[in-house]
Amino acid sequence: MPRPLRVAIVGAGPAGIYAADALLKSAVAADPGVSIDLFERMPAPFGLIRYGVAPDHPRIKGIITALHQVLDKPQIRLFGNVDYPGDISLDDLRTFYDGVIFSTGATADRALDIPGIDLKGSYGAADFVSWYDGHPDVPRTWPLDAEKVAVLGVGNVALDVARILAKTAEELLPTEIPPNVHAGLQANKAVEIHVFGRRGPAQAKFSPMELRELDHSPNIEVIVNPEDIDYDEGSIATRRGNKQADMVAKTLENWAIRDVGDRPHKLFLHFFEAPTEILGENGEVVGLRTERTELDGTGNVKGTGTFTDWDVTAVYRAVGYLSDKLPKLPWDVESGTVPNEAGRVVEATGEHLRSTYVTGWIRRGPVGLIGHTKGDANETVASLLEDHAGGRLHTPEAPAPEAVEAFLAERNVRYTTWDGWYRLDAAEKALGEPQGRERVKIVERDEMLDASGA
Structure with missing residues (x-):
């Protein structure tokens, strides 16, 4: 047989x-x-x-x-x-x-080859994600002492990073975040988050639902500059041929024309700003320099030679993962x-x-x-x-x-085994139950192995 x-x-x-x-x-x-x-x-x-x-x-x-x-x-x-x-x-x-x-x-984080990328206060998004998701192989603490932060990239990971930085620890407490992450976020000083994309609204890689979720927090004021709403022939073709791109553009347009409200944390979405250098003093981040870009007719952009220095003391690059x-x-x-x-x-x-x-x-x-x-x-x-x-x-x-x-x-x-996952799953749910949470994630590898009966 x-x-x-x-x-x-x-x-x-x-x-x-x-x-x-x-x-x-x-x-x-x-x-x-x-x-x-x-x-x-x-x-x-x-x-x-x-x-x-x-x-x-x-x-x-x-x-x-x-x-x-x-x-x-x-x-x-x-x-x-x-x-x-x-x-x-x-x-x-x-x-x-x-x-x-x-x-x-x-x-891993894909590299971004600009001056200053290795300064203290310059981080890879993947490392930050691993921290707030309770990965067992990363440090248990994260420096969150910057009041003004830049996030480079216009994909869903950039949105996640910006949103976690902009939300309060208490907003995130009902989720499965472990105690060390909640304690870290309680000490977070960020009140102003700037997300930068080198191209325009039609080229953003956000998912429409993820983008709209930014505006659901009572603590986050999402701000879009009306001057960043611009399209060329290539951009219009993208919107016509891609329903998601069109939905994203419409959401950004609506945010650009509304009055700025009074929610305590400001989250700015910037377009047509290409990062050229992370500025530093004494080995630490003190700012970000970008070059203003403009559409070239195809949906791509070219530099204008106009530069802006942004007052930020932490920079997160969310420009892609790497295997x-x-x-x-x-x-x-x-x-x-x-x-x-x-x-x-x-x-x-x-x-x-x-x-x-x-x-x-x-x-x-x-x-x-x-x-x-x-x-x-x-x-x-x-x-x-x-x-x-x-x-x-x-x-x-x-x-x-x-x-x-x-x-x-x-x-x-x-x-560990599949039966062991069921045991770990039950242990995490038991940790969350007294707090009315679905689960509290176990972080330490040895504790995970013990709970799994490895």
């Missing part, structure tokens, strides 16, 4: 779980069956949902419900707190599996991705790296919303199954499921 197809997925965020779901829905899952093991370096699954989405976005976190249903399937096992390649290497994975899919995402290079896999330095064709990893020689695949942001770069990774997963899984049908997958030496558990035990790897 033929054995089930054995597949390892490295990374248990949305991309990896969508790939598992696609495998389960394939014909192979019925005959002869498929057996999937998800390896995750964090003690808990869900990746970006748990450690990359702002805590005041329960709607987005609701995606966990759908991902839960996938991980509940008996054909799937979770091995959390297992690091690639520290605990298990590609060669090790090939010992146990017919195919390996990497879905490790992107967690970490994966050992034993080829790497495209420019895009920060693994070269691939339809998810198949491609070596420098042009040959496919046998039985090895990628999906999600490690495959195509950190663009698009969470749901967009579904299409990636479907295509990658189709490639794997096509190779399986064509006899192009290698044959593992030890395909028995228990062989992996024995391997991790022999390496003294303290790993």
Whole structure:
């Protein structure tokens, strides 16, 4: 009797779980069956949902419900707190599996090459997000002593950073933020946040709903300069062809023509301002210099030679995420991705790296919303199954499921399981219950492992 197809997925965020779901829905899952093991370096699954989405976005976190249903399937096992390649290497994975899919995402900040970027008070948005989301591997405190702050970028991460900086700690207390984050935000001195984009309203990458949510806080006054509302032929074409871009532009137009209110925290959205230098004194941020830009007819912009110095003492760059290079896999330095064709990893020689695949942001770069990774997963899984049908997958030496558990035990790897997630989930909910909160996130890795029964 033929054995089930054995597949390892490295990374248990949305991309990896969508790939598992696609495998389960394939014909192979019925005959002869498929057996999937998800390896995750964090003690808990869900990746970006748990450690990359702002805590005041329960709607987005609701995606966990759908991902839960996938991980509940008996054909799937979770091995959390297992690091690639520290605990298990590609060669090790090939010992146990017919195919390996990497879905490790992107967690680092993309570089911004302007003078002053390394000054004290200049931060990467990804680092700040990890702090307020209770990531176990980052410091427990964050310096929040700047009264005036700049955020560089006009995507949803920039909005998240600006909103968390502008809200009060008490507004965020009903969310799942851990005690150290709440204490840090109580000491936050920011009362004026400036968000900068080098192009215009039609080119902003905000989601319409996320943008509108800025205005829902009783403490945040959102301000748009009427002079920043400008369109050229390229911008008009973008609005006509993209409903979301049009909705964003309309929201910004409405904010630009209204009177400024008296909410205590001011959040300015600036367009046509390209950051050129972070200004410093004695090694610390004392300002931001931008160059005014103008549209060139195509939706792109050019510099005008007019510069402005902004009085800020902290700068957050939210100009994109960057994936970490994966050992034993080829790497495209420019895009920060693994070269691939339809998810198949491609070596420098042009040959496919046998039985090895990628999906999600490690495959195509950190663009698009969470749901967009579904299409990636479907295509990658189709490639794997096509190779399986064509006899192009290698044959593992030890395909028995228990062989992996024995391997991790022999390496003294303290790993978590899907049952362990249920225990951790219950522990976090129990912490929140006395305060009337849905949960309080556990931060320390050892505490997460203990709660999980690792």
